Amino acid sequence: ADTTDEIAEGLIAEIREAAERVKDIYEVRWEFHTFRGDPYNGLVTAADELKADAVVVGASEQAGHRIVGSVAIRLVKAGRWPVTVVP
Structure with missing residues (x-):
C-alpha cells in the first residue's frame, strides 16, 4: 500500500507539471483516481x-x-x- 501511494503521488506530480506546461495553450481538466x-x-x-x-x-x-x-x-x-x- 505504501509503494502504491508513493507511485500515485509521483504520477500526480508529473500530471500536474505537464498540465502547467500547456495551460497557456490548452485548457486541461484532469482528475486522478486510484x-x-x-x-x-x-x-x-x-x-x-x-x-x-x-x-x-x-x-x-x-x-x-x-x-x-x-x-x-x-x-x-x-x-x-x-x-x-x-x-
Whole structure:
C-alpha cells in the first residue's frame, strides 16, 4: 500500500507539471483516481462513476494476456464505451 501511494503521488506530480506546461495553450481538466484490486474492475467502476465517454488504456506487454485476455481486450469486449488502446 505504501509503494502504491508513493507511485500515485509521483504520477500526480508529473500530471500536474505537464498540465502547467500547456495551460497557456490548452485548457486541461484532469482528475486522478486510484482503485485497489483488479484493474479491469477499477476501470469499469471509474468509467461508470465518471460517466466516461471513452476509455484509454495502455497495451499489455505480458505474454499471458494473449491467452487469458488483457484489461484492454476485456474492456473492448464489454462494449460499454469506445476503447482506445495505446502502445
